[in-house]
Amino acid sequence: MWFDHLSVLFDMGGTVSFAVSGALAAINRRLDPFGVIVIAFVTAVGGGTLRDVLLGDTPVGWMRYEGITLLIVLTATVTMFMKRYVERLRITLLLFDSLGLGFFTTIGIEKGMAYGLHPGICIALGTMTGCFGGVIRDVLLNDVPVIFQRELYASVCIMGGLLYYLLKSVAVLAPVAGILTIVFILTVRLLAVRYKLALPKWYV
Amino acid sequence: MWFDHLSVLFDMGGTVSFAVSGALAAINRRLDPFGVIVIAFVTAVGGGTLRDVLLGDTPVGWMRYEGITLLIVLTATVTMFMKRYVERLRITLLLFDSLGLGFFTTIGIEKGMAYGLHPGICIALGTMTGCFGGVIRDVLLNDVPVIFQRELYASVCIMGGLLYYLLKSVAVLAPVAGILTIVFILTVRLLAVRYKLALPKWYV
Amino acid sequence: MWFDHLSVLFDMGGTVSFAVSGALAAINRRLDPFGVIVIAFVTAVGGGTLRDVLLGDTPVGWMRYEGITLLIVLTATVTMFMKRYVERLRITLLLFDSLGLGFFTTIGIEKGMAYGLHPGICIALGTMTGCFGGVIRDVLLNDVPVIFQRELYASVCIMGGLLYYLLKSVAVLAPVAGILTIVFILTVRLLAVRYKLALPKWYV
Numbered sequence: 001m002w003f004d005h006l007s008v009l010f011d012m013g014g015t016v017s018f019a020v021s022g023a024l025a026a027i028n029r030r031l032d033p034f035g036v037i038v039i040a041f042v043t044a045v046g047g048g049t050l051r052d053v054l055l056g057d058t059p060v061g062w063m064r065y066e067g068i069t070l071l072i073v074l075t076a077t078v079t080m081f082m083k084r085y086v087e088r089l090r091i092t093l094l095l096f097d098s099l100g101l102g103f104f105t106t107i108g109i110e111k112g113m114a115y116g117l118h119p120g121i122c123i124a125l126g127t128m129t130g131c132f133g134g135v136i137r138d139v140l141l142n143d144v145p146v147i148f149q150r151e152l153y154a155s156v157c158i159m160g161g162l163l164y165y166l167l168k169s170v171a172v173l174a175p176v177a178g179i180l181t182i183v184f185i186l187t188v189r190l191l192a193v194r195y196k197l198a199l200p201k202w203y204v
Numbered sequence: 205m206w207f208d209h210l211s212v213l214f215d216m217g218g219t220v221s222f223a224v225s226g227a228l229a230a231i232n233r234r235l236d237p238f239g240v241i242v243i244a245f246v247t248a249v250g251g252g253t254l255r256d257v258l259l260g261d262t263p264v265g266w267m268r269y270e271g272i273t274l275l276i277v278l279t280a281t282v283t284m285f286m287k288r289y290v291e292r293l294r295i296t297l298l299l300f301d302s303l304g305l306g307f308f309t310t311i312g313i314e315k316g317m318a319y320g321l322h323p324g325i326c327i328a329l330g331t332m333t334g335c336f337g338g339v340i341r342d343v344l345l346n347d348v349p350v351i352f353q354r355e356l357y358a359s360v361c362i363m364g365g366l367l368y369y370l371l372k373s374v375a376v377l378a379p380v381a382g383i384l385t386i387v388f389i390l391t392v393r394l395l396a397v398r399y400k401l402a403l404p405k406w407y408v
Numbered sequence: 409m410w411f412d413h414l415s416v417l418f419d420m421g422g423t424v425s426f427a428v429s430g431a432l433a434a435i436n437r438r439l440d441p442f443g444v445i446v447i448a449f450v451t452a453v454g455g456g457t458l459r460d461v462l463l464g465d466t467p468v469g470w471m472r473y474e475g476i477t478l479l480i481v482l483t484a485t486v487t488m489f490m491k492r493y494v495e496r497l498r499i500t501l502l503l504f505d506s507l508g509l510g511f512f513t514t515i516g517i518e519k520g521m522a523y524g525l526h527p528g529i530c531i532a533l534g535t536m537t538g539c540f541g542g543v544i545r546d547v548l549l550n551d552v553p554v555i556f557q558r559e560l561y562a563s564v565c566i567m568g569g570l571l572y573y574l575l576k577s578v579a580v581l582a583p584v585a586g587i588l589t590i591v592f593i594l595t596v597r598l599l600a601v602r603y604k605l606a607l608p609k610w611y612v
Binding site for chain 1: 257258259260316319322324325328329331339343349357358359363402403404405406407
């Protein structure tokens, strides 16, 4: 019962996080209001849409629950009026982007498990769910995709996915495992950016 | 009866418009003949393919009606032989791109309604149907996506979608509403480019 | 019987080829180990995933056969340890990319035929299957897509597809036709790059 509520909360959290992240990136590139809403929308639903399309769960999620679209439009509009944060765009963008990453990675893995897929596939699915929204945002704005930047990104999703599996295999409840995973992904990503942490690249 | 014929005409109009737009952009970037055909094809079917995939209506449209592929190959080939227009590429490109935008936005909304989706979702679907062909063309040619440029683009789709809904809600016949919407999108986009119209960006 | 084995071999050949091609491109752009694995994965499964999604054959292939993911992770890891090839990246990248192109074009056409699609559609499907993995790799790494470069690329797929059809229409066995097509695509692409062969562009 409260499981489902938490799951909805996770989905809303990821949606708002990525919508803010998309809207800020679009504002930063001086798109007009409708353009800001479109980029916020694509960023927020991109990962989940890819997940649903790959699983064949269509019409995809945001088509069936119109509340998601409303939430994104509201979030993007509110973001456009929050001028006082414009100066701190980089930190805010990073924070929301990392939060969305955590939310959606967890949701993606959980849905893969509901389809009875192999653990490795679930982690791959979670990573694509988490990363694709940001990637499509960057591609549409013609930025270098965040996934390509020096700091940990896809790596954090994969490590977060492994943690989620580890926690559930030692019988930690799904919502607790989810929250721990989100905190883990957020923390590691922020630390990675702050201290310029990176995995060794022995092959370069 | 004549509704269906007009719908097919709309689809062909959008396909030809976007195929020309894609072929011209590819010619402009000096791709070889097969490359021109590939870009024309992706530009023309990109939006409808995304729409069908998101709705789960597979195999997607162009796979079931091979005439569409033939039409695109013919259009791209004819475009390659129309040397006399090479000097006027920018205006022609803009005109065909705007026409395709109008055709496909209308078709996308109509198909969303056939699936019984919420009006807001239908407009979002129409916008994605209209914009995605051009976006994928720009991404493949490594241009800055048109959606990101200063003039109205996605905005025009959304406004056109709202108009289409308004017209149908006051009992205007579908084909009439469609033609008015296409004319509206074409006019607004051309005016926007000509007079550099843009929505206010109070948040910049 | 041995047909199916050869088909699996083709699929594995294409997967390994594209995984190596993706891993090398990612190493070249100094991504971290997980980033290398992600790009290898997307490059290898991108084409087949697009094919399955467009056909509505979901959950897509790599979700049902977890061995593919394992194969890609292993290939990417081995590639990362093959330091001695780093100096010859360009030739190796080209070779593996061309091989993957041949494998996947053939598989794409074959699957389109299994769905009873029109020959022209099958060739289009094969071309998209072959090209999309490399395109998504280039887009994610913010390179100019290979499809856009001067040498033959999509053209080779389309010509290879026509050859495959021609061979099968004169009753050549599927695996023989497949091997001939792969050799044809590999040879033409390597010759095209070596001698800067290109189709005439009368419209430029």
